Structures are given as C-alpha cells and as structure tokens.
Amino acid sequence: MRLFKHQILILLLCAFVILAGSSCVILGLNIEGRHVAAANTKIQTDLTTCGEIIDLKYPGPWSVRDGELYKGAVRISLNNEITDYLSRLTGDSVTIFLGESRAATTERGLDGVRLISTKVSAHVAQTVLQNGQTYLGEEDQGGQLNQAGYVPLRAESGEVIGMFNIGIAQGDGQIVWTGSWTTLIKVGLALIIAFAFFTWIYLQKLRRGLLDSILPGPQQSAAGSLSESSNDSSVEEIGELKKAFDSMAEQIQGLTEEINRANSSQREKDQADNKSLSILQLMKDSAAIDHTAAKGSEPEVSLDSPWYSEGEGLPKGLSKITLNHIVQFLEATRRPLSAEEVAEGVKLTRVTVRHYLEFLEQRGVLKSELKYGTGGRPVKLFILL
Incomplete structure (x- = not known):
C-alpha cells in the first residue's frame, strides 16, 4: 500500500x-x-x-x-x-x-x-x-x-x-x-523532475511538522518514539496519525476523569460545610436556650480559644465553620493523625485540611512530627495539645 x-x-x-x-x-x-x-x-x-x-x-x-x-x-x-x-x-x-x-x-x-x-x-x-x-x-x-x-x-x-x-x-x-518538439519535451521533463523533487521535499517537511504538532512530547517516548519510527517506509502516515489521535484521546479522557473527581470532591466539601453549619447552628441555638442555666460553663468551641481571636480573625481562605468541624474531629479522636486521615474523617480534600492543620500548628493548638516507615516518604502526623 x-x-x-x-x-x-x-x-x-x-x-x-x-x-x-x-x-x-x-x-x-x-x-x-x-x-x-x-x-x-x-x-x-x-x-x-x-x-x-x-x-x-x-x-x-x-x-x-x-x-x-x-x-x-x-x-x-x-x-x-x-x-x-x-x-x-x-x-x-x-x-x-x-x-x-x-x-x-x-x-x-x-x-x-x-x-x-x-x-x-x-x-x-x-x-x-x-x-x-x-x-x-x-x-x-x-x-x-x-x-x-x-x-x-x-x-x-x-x-x-x-x-x-x-x-x-x-x-x-x-x-x-x-x-522544436524535442526541445519542448526536454524542457518538460526537466520541469517535471524539478517539480517532483521540490514537491517531495515540501511534503517531507509538511508531514514532519504535522506529526510534531500533533504528537505530545512525553507521549512520543511512551508510544515508541513515533517521530523516529515514521522514518521507516513500512509505517504509513495514516497509522502514525491514528496513534497520535489515540494518545490525544487518552489525555482528554484523563483530564475529564480528573475534572469529575475534582467536582465530586467539591460537592462533598460543600455538603460537609453545610452539615457543619447546621450542627453549629443547632449548637448555638441550644447554647442560647440553656444560657441562663449553664452560664458558668464554656462552649465546646470558644471564640476566645487559643487558636482563635475574635479581633485577629482567620487568615484569608479559612472558614470558621470548617475550622470548628476539624477541631471537633481532632478532639473526638485524640490520637496522632495525618492530613489524609483527617481529610477522610471530615470528608474534605487533603489540601484543604492541610491548610487548617498548619494554621492550628502555628497557633500552638497542634504539634507535628515525622513518622518514618520502612520505605517511601515520611508521614507528617498532627497531635492535639
């Protein structure tokens, strides 16, 4: 072919x-x-x-x-x-x-x-x-x-x-x-040969440019260096283009899955925030009702606690409701936990939980230590003081 x-x-x-x-x-x-x-x-x-x-x-x-x-x-x-x-x-x-x-x-x-x-x-x-x-x-x-x-x-x-x-x-x-006919034929053949030569060179450059623009850099090695294999005359350009498009389709599918996962995590986070807000609201309502009978007692989450100052406020991007939810989980657990374990317990993303844990560590509510295993990276554990 x-x-x-x-x-x-x-x-x-x-x-x-x-x-x-x-x-x-x-x-x-x-x-x-x-x-x-x-x-x-x-x-x-x-x-x-x-x-x-x-x-x-x-x-x-x-x-x-x-x-x-x-x-x-x-x-x-x-x-x-x-x-x-x-x-x-x-x-x-x-x-x-x-x-x-x-x-x-x-x-x-x-x-x-x-x-x-x-x-x-x-x-x-x-x-x-x-x-x-x-x-x-x-x-x-x-x-x-x-x-x-x-x-x-x-x-x-x-x-x-x-x-x-x-x-x-x-x-x-x-x-x-x-x-005259002989001269015309000679000139015509010379033009045809020259045209074929320059057209072949142009098509070579055009084909290489097309493949280089379609094939992504990292995927070239994974696909067996398609740009090098294209030099083999036994491999057709149509097959190379098919592989390139397949690679692009795989990347698009991976991006789609990642976006879906991010959307799912965001929905779970919103649901957890809404749940925490409902619990906090119920707690506030209960505290307001029992304020006279339990005037001397401190609420479970105090606005003047060591990790929160009403005047200073929270850093940008942190939510008081989420922070209360994380502290309640830490107080309920009372053992060294990694950011991944806390994220799984409060149903939030690991990156979000890590921001809150680092804030609490800065305020002296938590301390952290590194746990070294038999292999791989060490795990950072957070301990409630």
Whole structure:
C-alpha cells in the first residue's frame, strides 16, 4: 500500500504532467501552424517572382502548338532549363504543366528520372484548370509531401491551358518542427523532475511538522518514539496519525476523569460545610436556650480559644465553620493523625485540611512530627495539645 505522501506526490505529478503535456501540444501545434503560414507566404511570393521572370525572359503569351506548350516563340515543353534556373533561384521545386500533365519540371522519381507527363491530382486540377483559381496546400510530389502552390496559365484568349507550380519540401520544416518538439519535451521533463523533487521535499517537511504538532512530547517516548519510527517506509502516515489521535484521546479522557473527581470532591466539601453549619447552628441555638442555666460553663468551641481571636480573625481562605468541624474531629479522636486521615474523617480534600492543620500548628493548638516507615516518604502526623 502506498504511503500517504506518495499518493499526494503521484496526484500532483499527474496534474503537472497533464499541464506540461497540454502546453507542449499547444506550443507544437502553434509552431506547426506558423510553419505552414510561413511556407504559404513564401510560395505566394515565389509564384509572383517566377511569373515575372518568365515574362521578362520569354515575352509573349502562353499558347499550345502541336500539342506542346509555348511562351511567346519559345517552347516550354521539355525545356527544363527554365525550371532548373527558377529552382536554383528560389530553392523550391518548379513545374510547368500543359493541361494537367507536367511539361517541364525539377521533380524526380525514386529512380532519379524527371516526372515528365505525370499528372496532377484531381482536386488540384479541379481548382486550377476548371475553376481558374490559385491553389495552396499540401501535395504528394514524387513520394515526398510538399507545401505547394499552383497558378493557372492563360492563353491570349483567357482560356486556362496549363499551370505553374512551386513546391516547398517539408523536410526542412519537419526538421525544425521535430527539433522544436524535442526541445519542448526536454524542457518538460526537466520541469517535471524539478517539480517532483521540490514537491517531495515540501511534503517531507509538511508531514514532519504535522506529526510534531500533533504528537505530545512525553507521549512520543511512551508510544515508541513515533517521530523516529515514521522514518521507516513500512509505517504509513495514516497509522502514525491514528496513534497520535489515540494518545490525544487518552489525555482528554484523563483530564475529564480528573475534572469529575475534582467536582465530586467539591460537592462533598460543600455538603460537609453545610452539615457543619447546621450542627453549629443547632449548637448555638441550644447554647442560647440553656444560657441562663449553664452560664458558668464554656462552649465546646470558644471564640476566645487559643487558636482563635475574635479581633485577629482567620487568615484569608479559612472558614470558621470548617475550622470548628476539624477541631471537633481532632478532639473526638485524640490520637496522632495525618492530613489524609483527617481529610477522610471530615470528608474534605487533603489540601484543604492541610491548610487548617498548619494554621492550628502555628497557633500552638497542634504539634507535628515525622513518622518514618520502612520505605517511601515520611508521614507528617498532627497531635492535639
């Protein structure tokens, strides 16, 4: 199964290859179109130039005598001198037709013999000889595909009696076109390789950053150092992400349980405070009722006791009701107790009880001593004086 980063890389490469291929095709077709347009422009220019040269070299009208083509008084049929001259001048193939048959030409067959008396294609003959129009387009001449141009040759009466043809071999153009395609392909491959390389580096950094941001530091060692194991190509990023999310879920669950425990402890504390407040209120009510009969006696919890001064008050965060509740438990127990034991007895948290015990110790109501066991930390015991 492919790695996640490999899947992304393949998708991006496919998209880039499609884009680069489309661009190359469009550029190639554009180059080919420009080549054809340039060839047609040259053909039109060469047709005009050659026509003027023939008129200057051989004055007079075109005519047919005894089945042969003449220009003025000069016979053109089999007169390859003029076609060779024009071919050297323009660099094109040159052919003069009598009707639809070649009368003089530079075109040669595969055996090297001039293609005299061979006929032009039917669609060219239709356009030029019958319709009297100029033809520009591709044509197979002697087994070679040329970009060709034909103009009609008219007798003095205006009748079309032949054609003058210029052909540009597409070999040179094909070389240019092929070279352009080769260059485009090379550039495209270079861009694809560069794109793949930099994309792979970017995905590596992105993947590492994503995993580092998700995986918590302490859990990396507990999970077997996922950041190091991610270097193993056999481990997929999806599995790593799953482990990271599982670790996060465990942490969230632990935090939720801790919050629930804190809420439960707070509720128990509130219930204990409310209970102590009710007991104290009952005690006050009872003391008020029996005040006359028991005037000389001291209440169980005196506001002027050694650990409490009405004028001084309690430190911030301590409650008189809770303090009375703890002192009553200590007086009822009358033995050395740890903060945990007191917290369990009065149904409060250990941290809360410890604040009250330390306050009582400062006021001289309690004393503390350390109890050392066989192992672990020593336990601090509080003793009521």
